[in-house]
Amino acid sequence: MATKTIEQVESHFEMFQILNENGEVVNKDAMPDLSDEQLQEIMHRMVYTRIWDQRAISLNRQGRLGFYAPVAGQEASMIGSHYALEKEDWILPGYRDVPQVVWHGLPLYQAFLYSRGHFHGGQIPEGVNILPPQIIIGAQIVQAAGVALGLKRRHKDNVAITYTGDGGASQGDFYEGMNFAGAYEAPAIFVVQNNQFAISVPVEEQSAAKTIAQKAVAAGIHGVQVDGMDILAMYSVTETARKNALNGEPTLIESVCYRYGPHTMAGDDPTRYRTEELDNEWEKKDPLIRFRKFLEDKDLWNEEKENEVVDQAKADIKEAIKQADDTPKQKASDLIEIMYEKLPQNLQEQLEEYREKESK
Amino acid sequence: MAQMTMIQAITDAMRTELKNDENVLVYGEDVGQNGGVFRATEGLQDEFGEERVFDTPLAESGIGGLTLGLAVTGFRPVMEIQFFGFVFETMDEVVGQIARLRYRTGGKYGAPVTIRTPYGGGVKTPELHADSLEGIIAQSPGISVVIPSTPYDAKGLLISAIRSNDPVFYLEHMKLYRSFREEVPEEEYTVEIGKADVKREGKDVTLIAYGAMVHTCLKAADQLAEEGYEAEVIDLRTVSPIDMDTIVESVKKTNRAVMVQEAQRQAGVGSNVMADLNERAILHLEAPVLRVAAPDTVFPFAAAEDVWLPNENDVIEKAKAVLNF
Ligand SMILES: Cc1ncc(C[n+]2csc(CCOP(=O)(O)OP(=O)(O)O)c2C)c(N)n1
Ligand SMILES: [Mg+2]
Numbered sequence: 141m142a143t144k145t146i147e148q149v150e151s152h153f154e155m156f157q158i159l160n161e162n163g164e165v166v167n168k169d170a171m172p173d174l175s176d177e178q179l180q181e182i183m184h185r186m187v188y189t190r191i192w193d194q195r196a197i198s199l200n201r202q203g204r205l206g207f208y209a210p211v212a213g214q215e216a217s218m219i220g221s222h223y224a225l226e227k228e229d230w231i232l233p234g235y236r237d238v239p240q241v242v243w244h245g246l247p248l249y250q251a252f253l254y255s256r257g258h259f260h261g262g263q264i265p266e267g268v269n270i271l272p273p274q275i276i277i278g279a280q281i282v283q284a285a286g287v288a289l290g291l292k293r294r295h296k297d298n299v300a301i302t303y304t305g306d307g308g309a310s311q312g313d314f315y316e317g318m319n320f321a322g323a324y325e326a327p328a329i330f331v332v333q334n335n336q337f338a339i340s341v342p343v344e345e346q347s348a349a350k351t352i353a354q355k356a357v358a359a360g361i362h363g364v365q366v367d368g369m370d371i372l373a374m375y376s377v378t379e380t381a382r383k384n385a386l387n388g389e390p391t392l393i394e395s396v397c398y399r400y401g402p403h404t405m406a407g408d409d410p411t412r413y414r415t416e417e418l419d420n421e422w423e424k425k426d427p428l429i430r431f432r433k434f435l436e437d438k439d440l441w442n443e444e445k446e447n448e449v450v451d452q453a454k455a456d457i458k459e460a461i462k463q464a465d466d467t468p469k470q471k472a473s474d475l476i477e478i479m480y481e482k483l484p485q486n487l488q489e490q491l492e493e494y495r496e497k498e499s500k
Numbered sequence: 501m502a503q504m505t506m507i508q509a510i511t512d513a514m515r516t517e518l519k520n521d522e523n524v525l526v527y528g529e530d531v532g533q534n535g536g537v538f539r540a541t542e543g544l545q546d547e548f549g550e551e552r553v554f555d556t557p558l559a560e561s562g563i564g565g566l567t568l569g570l571a572v573t574g575f576r577p578v579m580e581i582q583f584f585g586f587v588f589e590t591m592d593e594v595v596g597q598i599a600r601l602r603y604r605t606g607g608k609y610g611a612p613v614t615i616r617t618p619y620g621g622g623v624k625t626p627e628l629h630a631d632s633l634e635g636i637i638a639q640s641p642g643i644s645v646v647i648p649s650t651p652y653d654a655k656g657l658l659i660s661a662i663r664s665n666d667p668v669f670y671l672e673h674m675k676l677y678r679s680f681r682e683e684v685p686e687e688e689y690t691v692e693i694g695k696a697d698v699k700r701e702g703k704d705v706t707l708i709a710y711g712a713m714v715h716t717c718l719k720a721a722d723q724l725a726e727e728g729y730e731a732e733v734i735d736l737r738t739v740s741p742i743d744m745d746t747i748v749e750s751v752k753k754t755n756r757a758v759m760v761q762e763a764q765r766q767a768g769v770g771s772n773v774m775a776d777l778n779e780r781a782i783l784h785l786e787a788p789v790l791r792v793a794a795p796d797t798v799f800p801f802a803a804a805e806d807v808w809l810p811n812e813n814d815v816i817e818k819a820k821a822v823l824n825f
Contacts, residue, residue, distance in 0.1 A: 207626045235626065257624065257802025265744050275627045277558060307558035311589070340534035346557045370735065386641075390769050412534055470804045475797045486766065490795045498807075499657075 163433030210401030213260030216427030220374025277312030288326035307338025325388030513658035528580030579815035584619035585628025599642030632763035656691030724763025787825030
């Protein structure tokens with residue numbers, strides 16, 4: 141009896157796809173309504189992000205960037221879901237979700253400062269509705285329910301979207317976040333980027349559930365599993381999720397994808413836990429290759445366009461690094477000043493002490 | 501004897517106890533095949549099998565609950581929290597449940613649990629990885645808090661922790677993992693929990709520290725010696741309970757003391773030591789006990805660590821202030 145229920149539930153979670161690995165449309169009815177310019181813009185963002193990822197990795201190796209979690213392989217998942225959002229929507233990212241917040245309006249040089257561990261990286265510009273990338277796995281998920289309820293109470297036509305990984309879906313906070321959003325009929329979208337590993341731990345070891353998407357069932361919210369290497373599918377499910385969210389129906393989106401690089405640049409060695417065969421298998425599903433093929437067939441993309449984006453990305457990154465370099469170094473007194481609106485007595489004393497030290 | 505880094509000594513202690521007692525289990529996030537993100541459990545799964553050394557799902561509260569459950573079914577769990585800052589996710593299991601288990605069951609069930617976790621500044625980690633949160637655990641009755649500063653102590657203390665029938669929180673300073681090697685016996689030995697160690701003898705001033713600050717104090721003591729002052733350096737090794745006997749004995753000799761901690765002034769365990777010194781040794785003191793600590797902010801963003809963490813100069817300055825009081 142119980143087994144039967146699980147099988148019935150699991151049979152509902154087949155992976156949604158629009159573009160297959162060869163860039164062919166396999167689900168015509170589901171094609172999102174995007175103009176040629178929009179399709180080109182999406183490709184632009186994926187290429188740009190891939191170049192930025194490569195540069196970030198080499199800058200980190202040169203010691204010119206700090207903490208960095210590579211994103212190659214996850215561009216469709218990140219950019220497709222983000223492209224379905226409106227400017228006023230809120231994003232609660234995890235540490236890897238820097239592309240989404242930059243495309244939402246965080247200046248690139250501030251993303252670099254965040255990576256270097258400079259407080260200005262967290263000083264989000266007015267009108268950019270994001271929180272800084274979350275380090276504590278799961279914390280952002282419960283908070284997303286709160287932001288969503290806030291938006292609802294303020295009668296905004298906006299949603300809160302939050303991102304975590306396959307490992308993150310094991311945290312208690314993950315269940316609490318979905319459950320709260322469902323209970324309050326709050327406009328929330330929960331994206332789990334299932335890139336197959338939580339550092340070294342394969343997704344199969346995280347749970348007995350066959351999909352992460354099915355975890356939505358117990359919370360009473362929508363759940364869908366998507367090919368996370370297919371940007372049209374990612375866009376389409378997020379667009380639907382957004383509409384549902386505004387009707388008080390949250391969605392859990394499981395995006396099935398892969399990270400090509402190491403977990404972060406801090407000494408992770410993927411050869412300890414994955415095989416080259418697996419890497420190769422996933423690289424065949426690459427989101428850029430298949431979307432490029434799709435656009436080329438429509439005469440919407442060519443080498444010249446690609447090179448333009450590459451050059452622009454490189455120039456922007458150079459400029460952003462320069463701007464990050466030019467930002468004044470942070471002092472202990474800066475950190476003291478940002479602790480409270482009004483400094484309490486202990487910090488007032490310490491502020492004076494550190495200012496004096498710093499003036500020497 | 502072998503030359504070992506602190507992390508090798510830690511691995512060696514776990515291997516020793518996995519061999520000695522089949523009830524010992526070692527687990528946490530990435531602890532199995534990957535050998536832990538710092539390689540503290542390197543090779544242990546291959547040697548002892550997946551039933552005894554294993555990965556858990558990514559959920560610290562789950563790991564804590566699992567630990568209590570395994571403890572009451574007769575196991576001797578050694579759980580890892582990948583970084584100390586994630587202790588908040590499992591604070592209820594550690595402080596609200598495991599530390600109280602013996603009390604709640606009127607002495608029926610102890611919790612022979614070891615909780616290992618890396619912490620400590622100077623390695624430029626992201627937020628909530630490096631914070632010195634030991635004061636929060638140290639304030640909780642029912643659990644000891646151990647912080648080794650040398651490879652030798654690391655092995656002996658970890659073996660004691662694993663053998664203890666009460667829970668021990670075992671903190672590993674990241675900066676010390678591979679910073680130096682020393683002679684560590686290959687055979688088993690223990691270092692008693694709750695006992696401080698005089699790491700350098702001196703007659704003029706007592707410097708009290710733990711974790712990486714022990715080495716900061718030793719460097720400061722070298723410099724003070726050049727100026728003619730003999731500093732005694734005490735390594736607490738266990739920050740709850742605190743070995744006041746060793747501290748008071750030293751202060752009776754030096755009559756002067758400085759408390760040094762990496763934690764913020766309002767955090768850590770320094771204020772406890774100072775309050776106790778006031779109660780037990782005020783008549784032996786010729787100057788107020790001063791302290792070196794970090795400012796009362798959140799642990800700094802990586803790029804500001806160097807200006808935020810206490811250093812030798814801070815220790816020397818405070819030592820001279822009590823010496824010249
Ligand atoms: C509460 C908490 N526990 C553990 C960690 C350490 N950690 C950082 S990333 C990670 C794995 C996350 O895997 P997943 O959720 O699949 O996301 P991915 O990194 O693959 O994008 C772990 C264990 C953390 N940052 N926060
Ligand atoms: Mg993952």
